[in-house]
Structure formats: structure tokens, C-alpha cells
Amino acid sequence: MSKSYQIRRFAILIVTGFTVILASCKENRDDSLRPSLNIPQVYDSVGYAFNTESMKPLIQQYMTLVSEARKGNQNGQYVSEESLNSAFTKGIFSLQSVTTPYFASRLQAQNNGFFAELSKASGGSFYPFDRSWEGGVYKSYLLDEYGLEMGQMIEKGLLGATLYNYAMSLTNGTFTTATVDQMLFLYGGNPRFLNSDNSAFYPNPDRFMAGYAARRDDGTGTGLYSQNRQAFITLQTAVQKGEDYDSYRDEALAAIKLNWEKINAATVINNIHASYTMLQAGQLDDNKRADILHLISEAAGFLHGWRTVETQNKKITDAQIDEVLTLLNAPYDRSAAVYRFVTNTDTEATKLTDAVAKLQGVYGFTNAEVESFRHNYVADQAR
Secondary structure, eight states: OOHHHHHHHHHHHHHHHHHHHHHHHHHHTTTTTSOOOOOOSSOOOTTHHHHHGGGHHHHHHHHHHHHHHHGGGSTTOOOOHHHHHHHHHOSSSOSGGGSOHHHHHHHHOTTTSHHHHHHHHTTSBOOTTSOOSSOEEETTEEEOTTSOOHHHHHHHHHIIIIIIHHHHHHTTSOOOHHHHHHHHHHHTOOTTOOSOOOTTTOSSOOOHHHHHHHHHOOSSSOSHHHHHHHHHHHHHHHHHHOGGGHHHHHHHHHHHHHHHHHHHHHHHHHHHHHHHHHHHHOOOOHHHHHHHHHHHHHHHHHHHTTTTSOGGGOSSOHHHHHHHHHHTTOOTTSOOOTTHHHHSHHHHTHHHHHHHHHHHHHHTOOHHHHHHTTOOHHHHTTO
């Protein structure tokens, strides 16, 4: 072995060793070597209005689509598939452009897409014990022939498939304080973090998933709303401080993702609790039956919207989503049978408790948490 070769080999070993040391230091930076972060008590609102202005056309399109779908809840009111699809695809900032491809396909599929099914049901009438061919209005809800409320599949599904999906896509590029503001806007919150969706008390209350977070939060400062408030403040502060604080940024972002998803699941559980309680109470009339079908459809919509969201952005798997949707009699890959909850209660009701147990297992909710999800704390506490 030549002397020059030995020198080169020794030099390579030194460089390799130095690289390993640097990598080790980088890994440890997230623990004892990282700088401390002084987290303020409030979210910095400077720039929020400007940074979120570009998001407003998207939200306007969402509200336009929801409003169009809700027209079908009126007896004799026809809603065209074309008008729904137009609200989804048109505008300065279309919903279609930021919705998961899977969910967009479920909305727009010819003949059996959510838009088509809602349109076919509109103008008709529905009765669970003698179902018409295409469905229709039952009390104040427009249901398809299987008792599934397509308006809720659309409205609640888009909260995950569009708003959450788009918020997460923003984190893939250059991460700035504007990104944080835009995520907060899509979440439905604002820098004041009111912990209330009550428009009677506030001119700009929480909405979308932030509004549901407020309903699930008992106001003690430890609930999901409060946890996400702290995570957003931490995220904003870390981004403001720069790359030396990236570990704090990444931890806060992970917390926001999980909390956002947990709030969605907690609201699904809330809907299931309410429908199961009515079923168990017995003495169902048409108003209660309609409410049950509405609640279960809403739960299915909330959950279905997370199907095919990228795996790095959610805890629940598509297979687990499919299991719960099947228990709700609203499977993703075949016709629903939601009506059976009110026509065959004795055999169907236990599916609802099984669905809650599945979600509890996925997210590790305690029994006390699952019980607390029965509440709308905004209403209970009049806040």
C-alpha cells in the first residue's frame, strides 16, 4: 500500500467522521442543544388581514356551493347538477383546484356523484319506510333514496378534502409567517382565538373546524381548541425567529395536524352520540327520524373528507376510515343504507357504538374525553 494512498484514506476517514459528528449534532439540536423559545401569550395579528386576503375567494366559493346545495332542503326546490358543479369549478380560486382528486371525483362522478345524487333527490319527497326511487325532502333535510344527506357529504366533506388538504399543501413550500396566517384562516380561526362560534356574541367568531373545536372545548384551557391555540402561537413565533427554531416549528405543525384531525373525529363522535341517544330513547316520530339521518350523514361527511388525504398529514388510515363509514351504513364503495338506522333500529344501532369505539382506538381518546364529546360547550356555557 503506497504512502499517498494511506494519506488519502486517512483524510477520507477524518472527513467521514466529521460528517457523522455534524449529523449527530444536528439530531441533538432538537433536544438539549437547541435555543430556548419564549412563546408569547397572544397571536401576532400584524399582517394577518393582508396575508389571508388571497384565501377569501376560495372561502366564498365554498359558501356559494354550500348555499346552492342547501336550496334542496326546501320542498319542491330543484337543484341542478350543473349549478353545483359550477360552484365547485368556477371562480378566481376554484375549490376543485385544491380538493383531493379522490373527493373531487366523488363529487363530480356522472350519475352517482354527490352532485348528481343531490340533484336527482331535489324536488322530491322521502319516507324511510316507503322510499321513493330517487329520494327527496324529509322534514327539513334532502336525502337520497338510501337516507344519506348529500348536502352534508358535500359541506362537511370539503372541510377535510379541501380546506385541510389545502392548508397542508401550503407547508410544502417556503414556510413564512404568511403561511401560518393562511393555515389559521383555513382552520376557521383568527388571531383573537375567541373559543366560540357564537355570532350573536361576536362579529367574527370561529368557523369551520375552529368552530367545532370550540364546541368540543370545555373552557378549562386544556381542551383541543386551547391546545391548537397554543400550537398556532408557537408555530408563528418559531417561524418569526428563523431556522434555528425549526425544531419548534416542526413540533408545533405536528400538533396542529393531529389536533385538527382529532377535532374532526371528536365531532363525528358527537354526532354519533346524539343519534344513538335518540334511537335508544325510542318513541321516534318523523322529526326525530329525520334528525338521526341528518346527524349520521353529517358524521359520514366529516369522516369521508379525510379519505386519501396524504398519509404524512393524518393519523387515521383510509382502511380505518372505510371501517367506520361501513358501520355508519355509508360505505365509500357501494350504496348507502343509512335509512336502516330508523327502520331496523334493533339490529343497526350497535353499529354506532362500534364506530365510536373504532375512533377512540385510533386516536387514543380516554373514556372521559369520549363522554365529553357529547357536549356543545359553546351552547352549554353560553359563551
